[in-house]
Amino acid sequence: MKNQFCRIITLAAVFSVQLASAEPPQIAAIVNRDTITIQDLEKELKGQSGSLSSDRQMVLSQTLNSLIVDKLVVARAASLDLSKDPAFLREKQDTLNQFVFGQMYQKYVASLVNVAPEDAEKYYYDNKEMVYKIPEQVRVSHILIEPEEDKTISDPQRRKQEADRVALPKAKEVKKRAQKEDFAALAQKFSKDYTTSMRGGDMGYQKRGDLLPEIEKAAFAAKPGDILGPFKSEYGYHVIKVGDRIKEGYRELDDKLKQEIENKLRTEKTTQRNRAFLDSLRNEMSYDFNDELLALPETTKVQNSTWCVVVNKSDTLRAGEIWEEILNYSLYTKSGRMSLGDKKDFLKNKALGVQLLVLELLARQLGYYDAPETKQMLRKFVQQRGEKIIRQQAVPQYNPSPEEIRQYFDSHPDQFKAEYPLHVYHIIFDDSLTASAVRDSILQGADFVEMAKKYYPGQGDVKDVAYDLGYLARHEMPEGFYEAADQLEIGGVSPPVKTFLGYHLIKLIDRKKDQTLQEVTPQITKVLKEEHQKKAEAEWEANLKKGAKIKIFQKNLDKIDLTRLNSGENPAGSDKP
Template identity: 25%
Template structure:
């Protein structure tokens, strides 16, 4: 009551302050394009998409680069990026700009400069990839031709200023990279070990004491054991804040008229092909099979069981030169031209080309779905998602709990939806989110704060862990007893009642896998550490425990090593340089203060 009385006494002052803040927000907002007063007070530049070590990345520069990446994607793939692809492009541009700010600061601190003679040397001797990939400077095989490049370079009429500007702008970073990587070395021992890792093979026999086989010998797990494990591993049961959403999904699926239009297009193309138009050229122009369209739809030779059944039946039922279709499969509609048939022993094969037309929603169908989703979003903000969806006879789904930035059950990975959910209160309804499959409207249903999961919730999980541990312990005990018998003069065959338990997989390398085991590096490491005829001590692997005997090892092939050595050296050097640079860059990013403001622009 005293607090309320104080507030009444100072109400005039409070109202005056609120009025000043309101006027300030209006004034500042007009000056900086819609800034809100909270941003100004707490120091966030409303026009910055990020802040890196105190330096702003303007949103307009970021957005221009983002749009350029979308254009590049469209030109490279012939498709519009959607959903997760858009997010991936956005992340690439964002990470690139953050990295550029960090590296620019490093260049400034190191005082790395570029001189004219260095630019000339680089242009003449180390042309950038953008030039190496230009067909003008390539030979008939598509390889960069340094002599042709030098010949064109000497042409006095050519304007090389754009190239000079490009090299001058990128050379500081290249000099920095050379400085970072100058200490990277590859030793003879590393090359030799890599050769062994790739090529040396061993032949072994082994006995496995599979932990699964001892599960039945494990007694009941007591509540005391569960409680003790829980107390000793409480941190393992902690989880961050989670949230749950309700959502409505409106699918982007073709309407009957869209499908009819696809059928008509297929019939038209079939008629043109049968009237004599080049099938390969039609495939290049119209096929939506990204893997074969550029090759004129060529599928090469294939046998039965390779293609989906309707396609296979049509292809094997046609004569060479015949064009059949449209054939409907789960991929869409196919027009198929059989080029040839042959027999390989008892196996018959056909060579064919095809044109694929996918069933896709038209622009009008997509816009109708979008409009419906927007209407749902508008209504849901007034009456809630359930009531708005019910009025439109739409189903409302529940995601269950998920963490920020993680997989959203029923939706998948979608950072923008996740950002909305974790930046808004319970009951908040989103705008429309578009994905490749359709449109989502979401509502924050429940917020579960960060916590340690209670014992009752994880009891079954702990029981399973303890049961697995005990079965491994029993398997290990049996393995050690068997090894003691071997130490007294026995063999692997002496410790088993059934000789079939002694297994001999095919020879394998250090990279694995091992037949019947997989890539278990504990097993592989133990095998390569043995001498022929030697049996290992008990080895704990992913399935249980092993006793391993080395039968033979390939001798070191010096001639093969010397032949492979140059390529191994180059592979290792490239790998170590990439690793060194990545680690150096990661350490810079970790030390940098990066504030990501994308949420304010992409909601």
């Protein structure tokens, strides 16, 4: 008894130590009843390592806020009632059917199809001659010399003869040059076959029957590198260069081809198995047809609510769900008006709407819609769809009006002025008298650049270029200089302008125009959209946080080492390599 008591005390002590050492994860924030751990935050931070060198507090704040918003979106989505949203209900049903049918397809079709390696080998040898034989081929390049008809010759036959008379010598000359020069370059220059000329005339590998008979015979008899022709065709004259050739043979049955054949056989068997599966399902079902409706011409407009066919005495397809499919089938097959029997046969054996209904019936009978994995998928879909709807509320549709664009343009005049509007030359002098005398010479016809090179202070190399100030802005120049240049017409020369540097003669070479409203409308539209988006996102986020209980544990945030994360080390608490 005493020993048993001691064992109990010992176990209790060990258990207490384990509890004490298993500290709860450090918390970054609590959003209502959801927790964001430091490990969650570090994992998110590590995923954006490129920005970790930015302002520490800003990076932490933005990343944590993103996780908080995620939690709030999930919670808001979970509370959405989409039970009366027709678009959502259609999408939900389509997704449900797609999942369930996929499960059934995998069990009753795909999993029952087997293709063995020996099947691929048998297919290869059974079809080797018809499918895998490689015919003899020769690579051919050509230059097409197209006869150019003289439109001034009225007689068509004479016009054609004259064009041929001119084109043939040209083709012969091209052939002569091709025997010495680069064929591809000649093809790019002379060939009128624009589909091949840019490839140097290369037509690729040609098998027997692909080329004109006279060209084919010569090409297959020639040696690689031979220049042949000219050959006459309905298009003109062809000069041919023969390349290498592929001898007749068979494609090797290597691993790649085996895999191709296995995939082909699997697809064929799967299609056959799927068809047999659907046929067996259709044959097991009972069908009641609305003969009165189906006797009408398929082009008749009918009430969508009118019943068309009942499957297994339980599920009804109405005209709105199937009538258009009947009409489209009639038009596609060009069969003319379908008889009552034709329509019944189509509905039973071909109509997609009926096939889907039959699959739904079977799935319900077998319990697929109630299976745990189906319910799990559906919960995930509903949650994701809800989250998408919530996030879409932050991206409202917005296009600025012409009035808003005009208002922005008028209120930001400096933004659309040319940044460096004036291109000027200048000459600087120590005194105004010399400057005035040189200006007079320029106005009488002397060249401004020659005067600049003559009078500009400094060494020769400097004087040769220093007069050209390029395009400049007001803030770059001494007081009074820009204002004087701005008053000039293009080509005009100013009187001497005094600055702290001396006296300047200024010549205006060019003036950039300010951007017009029409030119900057796309730019302004983008700016206004971005501003509107930021405002909408801020309002959306504020609304999302309204009433939420959010607690941030700043002391725990202060312990996060961004340098460690930036170096690629694992987040705290992570045991991943």
